Amino acid sequence: MALRWVSEFRNGRVAQRLIERIAEIADRECTLMEVCGTHTMAIARFGIRQMLPNSVRLISGPGCPVCVTAQSDIDRFIAIGQVDGVVLATFGDMVKVPGSQFSLRDARTYGIDVRVVYSPFEAVELARQMPDREVVFMAIGFETTAPGIALSIIQAENERLRNFFIYPANKLVPPAMKALLSFDDVRIDGFLCPGHVSTIIGMRPYEPIATDYGKPCVIAGFEPLDILQAVLMLLMQIRSGQAKVENQYRRAVRPEGNEAARRLIDEVFEPQAVEWRGLGIIEESGLKLRRKYEHFDARLTFDVQVPQAKEHPACQCGEILRGAALPTDCKLFATACTPDHPIGPCMVSSEGACAAYYRYREVSLS
C-alpha cells in the first residue's frame, strides 16, 4: 500500500460527519489562521474553506518560506551572484520570485550562474565539483529546513570545503505567530499550527501563544480529515473559553519534537532579529550562523551594495501574509499577476496563498 496514511484520512463519510459537528458547534464568528504553506495548499485543493459554515473563516498566514523572504535579501543574493566566480544555488521556488530589478530566472540572461537544488547537500556537492568557483546557497525555510542546512554546514566544515557558503535567511515560526497578534488589522481566534515544523519543535514553543495570548493552538496534519478534525478541536476550545496547545497530528508529531534535529540547529545557528516580508523586523525570528561557523556566511564574505529594495506598489503579498487581506482582495490577482507572470512571491511558490487560490479557484464542494 504505497499511499499509506493518505486514503484513510480522505474518507468522505467521516468528513461529512465532521463538517456537521463543526456546523453544530460553530455558534459565533471566528477566524482561524493556518500558519503553513502546505496547509494553505491542502485547504485550497480539497475545497475545505467552502465546506465550513460561513461563521468559520480560514485565513492564510506567513507559512510560505519563499513568500516571507524579504525583498532586500533576494536583491542581495542576486547581487552576490554578480561577483566573479560565484555560483548561486537555490530551491526551485525561489527562481521566479521578482527581485527589485529582476528575478533569479532573469538573472541567468545577465550571465549569473543560477543552479536549482533539491537539498542543501546538492549545493555542497556543487562546491566539491567546482573547487575554483564559490557556491552560495540561499538558506530559506523554517525549522523543518534548518536542520538539514545545519548538517550540510557541518559536513562542509569537516571536509574543510572553503568554497561553500550560505545566505542565511532561515526563519522561526512561533515568534512570527506572536508578532501577528500585535497587528491591529488582523483578528485571529486560533491557530492551525504547522505539522512539519512541529515534528521538529514539538508542542512546547506554542505554549506562550495559548497561555500568554489566550489563543488556542492545534497542530494539524495535511489530509482533509486532519484539517477538519483540527478545526473542530479549535472550535471546541473557543466555545469552552479555553486556550491550550493540542496535537491532532500525533502520528508524526511527538510532544517533544525531534531533539536530534534541534541540537543540530543549535550547534550551527543562533536566533536573531530578521525582516519578514509583510511583517517587518521580528525579534529572535531568524537564524544566523554562530561565530564558529561565520566563515560560511556569504553576506560577510561578499561585500555587495544594493539599492533600497522596491516592491510592486499594488502587490498585496505583505497584507496577505499576515492575514489582513485575501488573495482575491488584490487588484492584480488573476489579472496582471498569474503563476506564469507572477508579480509577487505569493503567486510564485506552490505554497503561496495566491498560487493556491489561483490554482484551485474552481474547486467547490464535492
Next chain:
Amino acid sequence: MRVVSIEGVEAEVEQGGTRLRARIDLVENVKVGDYVLVHAGFAIQTLDEDEALETLRLLEMLGMGIQSTPD
C-alpha cells in the same frame, strides 16, 4: 514515504511510484518498510502506526456520531 532501502545515512524512499534519495541521519532507528516524512532531501520524522490507528479510531467514532472515547 516508504523506506525501500538504506545505505549508511541515505535511504531510497518511495510514494505513489515516485522514488527519491533522502538522508536519514535526522531520525533515529529508521528501518526498511517504515514510513517517513521527507523534507528538502531529509527524513524529518517516522510515522507512528499506533498513533495513526488511534486517530483513525477517534475519527471513525466521530463519523458514527459517538462523541466521547470509551477508555
